[in-house]
Amino acid sequence: MGHAEDEITPFLKARRAALDAAALGLPNGLARRRVRGLRREEVAQLAGVSVDYYTRIEQGRAHAVSDAVVDAIARALRLTPDEHTYLRNITQARRRPGADADVCDAGRGPRPRVRPQIQELLDAMEDTVPAIVYGPGMDMLAWNRIAGRISFDFDALPEAELNSARLIFLHPEAKALHPEWEREAEATVASVRAQIGRREDESRVRRVVCDLREESEEFRHYWDAQAVRERSRGTKRILNPEVGELVLTYEAFALPTDPGQHLCTYTAPKGSATEMGLRALAERVGASVF
Incomplete structure (x- = not known):
């Protein structure tokens, strides 16, 4: 999973296969389609590029794909905004130095530090709002006391396991804590994939993916589905062992000065x-009453 073409090839193939040629007004041709979705020739035609060039892009052999071509392919494949951004990220990654290096042995450096002012903000919200700071690859970098007890007991976990994706797929209590585990698992993987190709410590994201692909068959299943979706807001159901079911609304905010x-x-x-x-959980962990 360490090379850029390992992302480009399966993603474009999956997006081609997901389209209905008839719905796009494309004929079957002289011979019936042997596989579902669009052929490479049809994507090339819709994008306005040569078949040879599109084939090289899909195979990860094109090293300087322009933004205009990426945009054209995104339109041809009817990509969502998140998928479009992901395609741009992984094609741009091919242009950067070291793009051909295998990074599955990288990403083991020290975890990013959270600024003291951000920790102060977390603590200030402690008696009203559970909050967590996530880093690349869904590492959990900091939290306030109540957030640390919403599901897993963060303070009891070793640092290497303080990662949301690892907890969902590898922690023995994950399915008991998350009654909608399949939905949570799919959303987690789609969010991790959306981070691939970004400049902010991409090696850590790829390290997490490499490890989980090796350690979890369920992760491999969801990863191979090629879903891409930013996880900036939504709801989450948790069966907290202390206070019962929690239905939480979450919002994620990028910290502009902390890439x-x-x-x-x-x-x-x-x-x-x-x-x-x-409120009950806050009392149990010693936070102020709401």
Whole structure:
């Protein structure tokens, strides 16, 4: 998984296969289609590039794909905005020095540090809002006390396991804590894939993927589906062992001066069962009452 073409090839093939040629007004031709989706020739035609050039792009052999060509391919394949960004990231990665290097042995450096001011912000929200700072590859870098007890007990985990993706796929209690585990697993993998190709410590993201592909058959299943989706907001159900079910709304905010870091907050409507559960949890962990 360490080479850029390892991302480009399966992604473009999967997106071609996901399209219905008839719905796009494309004929079957003289012979019936042997596989579903669009042929390379059809994608090239829709994108306005030669078949040979598109083939080289799909095979990861084109080293200088322009943004205009990427945009044309994205339109031809009906990519979502997140998929379009991902395609641009992985094709641009081919232009950078070291793009051909295998990075599965990289990404083991020290974890990024969270600025003291950000930790102060987390602590200031402690009696009202559970919050976590995530780094590249979904590493959990910092949190306030109540956030550390929403699901897994973060303080009891070794540093190497303080990673949301690893916890979802490798922790023995993950499926008990997450009643919608399949949805959580798919969203986690789609979010990790969206980080591939970015400049902010990409080696750490690829390291996480390499490890999980090796250690989890379920991760490999979701990874091979090629889903891409930024995870900036949504809801999450958790069966907390101390206070019961929590239905949380989360929002993720990029920290502009700390590349690759995101602050994620978890809230619940006033008067809801989840808010009462959070109040009880806050009392248990010693935070101030809401």
